Amino acid sequence: MRVAILALLCLVGACASAPSAGTGPGGDTLDAIARDYVALTLEIGEREPGYVDAYYGPAEWQAAAHADPRTVPQLIQGAATLTERLNAVSVAGAEPAVRQRKAYLLAHVSAASARLRMLSGEKMSFADEAEALFGIRPELRPLSSFDPVLAEIDALIPGPGALTDRVTGFRSHYVIPRDRLQGVMDAAIAECRARTARHITLPADENFTLAFVGDKPWSGYNYYQGNSRSKIEINADFPIYTERAIDLGCHEGYPGHHVYNALLEQTFVRRRGWVEMSVYPLFSPMSFVAEGSANYGIDLAFPGDEAARFEREVLFPLAGLDPATAAKKARLGALIRRLGRAEYTIADDYLSGRVGREESIERLMKYSLADRAKATQRLRFIDTYRSYIINYGLGRDVVQAWVERQGPDHWRGMETLLSSQILPVDLD
Structure with missing residues (x-):
C-alpha cells in the first residue's frame, strides 16, 4: 500500500x-x-x-x-x-x-x-518547544515586570474591590448584545475588507461564511477551504466587546488569515504549482507569520484612533451601546495589550508542572484582567496549543517591525509578506 x-x-x-x-x-x-x-x-x-x-x-x-x-x-x-x-x-x-x-x-x-x-x-521547555515548532525563541519575563502596567490600570479604573472585578465591570458596558451580534460583526468585517481592498488586490472569487459556535478553547477560527474561500467561526460562549468585533474581523478575515491563505494559494499553488503551500501544518513557522500578520493587520487597517472612532460612529449605534466612556475604554485596551506576554511566563510555569492549575488560573486573572471563566478558557487554550501562544503578541511585534522596515508604504510590505515564503528567522 x-x-x-x-x-x-x-x-x-x-x-x-x-x-x-x-x-x-x-x-x-x-x-x-x-x-x-x-x-x-x-x-x-x-x-x-x-x-x-x-x-x-x-x-x-x-x-x-x-x-x-x-x-x-x-x-x-x-x-x-x-x-x-x-x-x-x-x-x-x-x-x-x-x-x-x-x-x-x-x-x-x-x-x-x-x-x-x-x-x-x-519533553521540551516552553522556549525550546516554541523555537523548535515556530522558528523563534520567546523571552520569558518575570511576572513582576508587568506590575507597573497593572498599577497604571489601577489608576485608570479606580474604586473598591479587586482590579480584575473593576475592569470586568467597566468592560461589561461594551458587550455586544447577542441579538445584535450578527449585525455588528457583519459591519466590522465589511469595514475590515473595504480598508484592505483599497491597498491589496484580492482574488476575484474570494469569499467566506460566518458562523457563531460554542464550547471552543479559542475566540475565533478561520478554516480555509481553498479556492479563496474561508469558513470563519466565532465563539459566542463569552462576551464579545465592540473592539473585539474589529479585532476578529481583521484577524480572521481582512487582512488576516483569509487574505493570507488566499494570497498564498494564488501566488504559489495556482501560479507556480508549488504544492507544499496547499497544506498548512498548525505547529509550524507558518503559524508565526500567520498569527503575527493577522494581529498586526488590525493596527494596519485601523491606525491611531481610527478603530475607536469606527466603534463610536458605527458599532456602538448598531449594538445599542453608550459611547460616553469610549476614550477610557481605548486607553484600557492599550494597557491590557502591554500585559500580553505575561502569559508566556505563566504557560511556562504551568506546562512544566512548577505551578498548578488553580494558581495558573489566578495568575491569568491577574495579568490578563479576565474573570475566572475567561481565564479558565484561556488555560484550556494553553492545554491544547501550548507554546502556540507566542505567535500572537510576539508574532505581531516581529511582523510589525519587519513590515515597517521595508519602507513607508506599510501595506505594500504587508502584501509582500502575505504572498511569500518568508520565515520567522527572516523577520527577526
Missing part, C-alpha cells in the same frame, strides 16, 4: 508544475520533495487531529494518507529522510524564490520532526 500511495502522489503531482531549479543526487528535485512533504504532513494529521489546519490539494493525496498513514516512528524517519534530500539539493545559481523555497521546506520539515518527537513523548 505504501508504494501505491507514493506512486499516486507522484502521478498527481507531476501535473502541478515543471521541475524547479535545483536538483539532488539521482535527479531529485524540490518539486518531488515538496510532494513527499505534503504526504508527511497529511499523515501526521492522521496521527494528531488538528495538526493540519488547512488542505486544498488533490483529494486523492488526502485519501491516500487516511488509508495508510505511517506510524509516528516511521514518520520521524520520513522527516529525517526529507531533510537529507533537501540538504543534498543544490540551489546554486537559482532565483532567490527557489533558494527561499528550499529554506522554507527545511524549516517546516524540522518543525514536523519536532512535533513528531513530542507525539512520541519527548
